[in-house]
Amino acid sequence: MSSTLENALRPADAEAGADQRVTDVIRDAIIRGEYVPNQRLVEADLSAAFSASRATVRTALLELAGEGLVERLPNRGSRVRAISVDEAIEILEVRIGVEGLCAAKTAASLTDEDAEAFGRLRAAMIESVAEGDLVEYARLNRYLDVRVRELSNHATASDVLARLHAQSVRHQFKLSSRPQRAKVSVWEHAAIIDAVVARDPDAAEQAVRSHLLSVIDALRDISSSESGPPAAP
């Protein structure tokens, strides 16, 4: 994930049009942080960078605006949408309800195979944290999220969550890279898995709620310590 060049050199997907390719490349660049928040995205520049026409780039920007990743000011161009900590907290608050719903649905209709898979995932998460492998932990973390969404079989909720998640990856990243944070959250994740595996929808919803409330607290802590305490002797 080093540079745009890598993407530029990657062979074009045969099935997707140039439109989709450009959209994906820009989206990746935003999510990876290559395009920083509030950075202006000038259509002509992108057009030159990807050697696509301005119309194609424009379409891509429109789509990304629909996903909430790009902000479009009429007659004044597009920029990478900046998600403040307050907004990130808002997103987490919304996720409480929606992910809670997914977890409950998943718990209500879990197959034995999936239950076992979750058991293995639980063990793997605990192990990765014990070994201090935060990258692997983050990966399993995402996998848990995605898997719960999939198994909930709830297209609307998945959609809403995908959108919200894409917007807040950067803040997620800030948290997941802290070892002491992982040691707390891993048990919250274990609790979610336990409730789901126990086929207890209410417990699953509550476990998700507790976890996300804890994430909100952690985010508040970090942001207040980042911006610095009002006065330090």
Next chain:
Amino acid sequence: MSSTLENALRPADAEAGADQRVTDVIRDAIIRGEYVPNQRLVEADLSAAFSASRATVRTALLELAGEGLVERLPNRGSRVRAISVDEAIEILEVRIGVEGLCAAKTAASLTDEDAEAFGRLRAAMIESVAEGDLVEYARLNRYLDVRVRELSNHATASDVLARLHAQSVRHQFKLSSRPQRAKVSVWEHAAIIDAVVARDPDAAEQAVRSHLLSVIDALRDISSSESGPPAAP
């Protein structure tokens, strides 16, 4: 993202460019039911109908696709997205969490003036149902929704709700036009107002949940009676 969605609730701005106007006109047509679900939206036709260029229409369709009102199949055009009853129920399930959050936030920070306004709204709703004025009741209903969203001061939740609401207006309409349904739901709405006015966030969240669960039940009933019972002697 918020700018487009907020415009959905607002009458068309005169100052906005042709782009925005065309988007608004098409959106209204879809929401009003002038363009029926699954109807194809051919760019050239719309372009002629609104005497705008195809590029403008294309932009509008892209935006509406982002709002979930239009479905775009690659190389095969756009159509009005059809929301099945199952999807409408999914949307209501998601709304439980998000509107619950809004109600709780509103309850937590309600001013005395707003509390009084809610009291008057409560009385007006009950009166309109008693008089059998379903149109007025539907209007007050929407107003309650919008007001709770506004006062919650939660941009993310408002955004998500605006999107979900726009998609399911047609199903909402089916319900709200039934007198016997109104007689039940008016007390659920009263309960929501009571909890909010009492500044009790948990009660407000629960009242919203009860109400939406009841709406889901009603929707299930209607759809099953519409499609006809499996066997009738």
Next chain:
DNA sequence: GCTCCTAAGATTGTAGACAAAATGGTGGCC
């Protein structure tokens, strides 16, 4: 020296034309 006006530059919005893809129908072939 400051403010307001004007004009040039940069950037987005709109238009029309061409290219590519998918659909639907027609004819030939088995």
Next chain:
DNA sequence: GGCCACCATTTTGTCTACAATCTTAGGAGC
């Protein structure tokens, strides 16, 4: 008579050029 390939039509995707709009810099007037 049914099935497959092919071609015409329709519709979207892409491109280039032009118009409208916003921003910024420079200068005249007070």
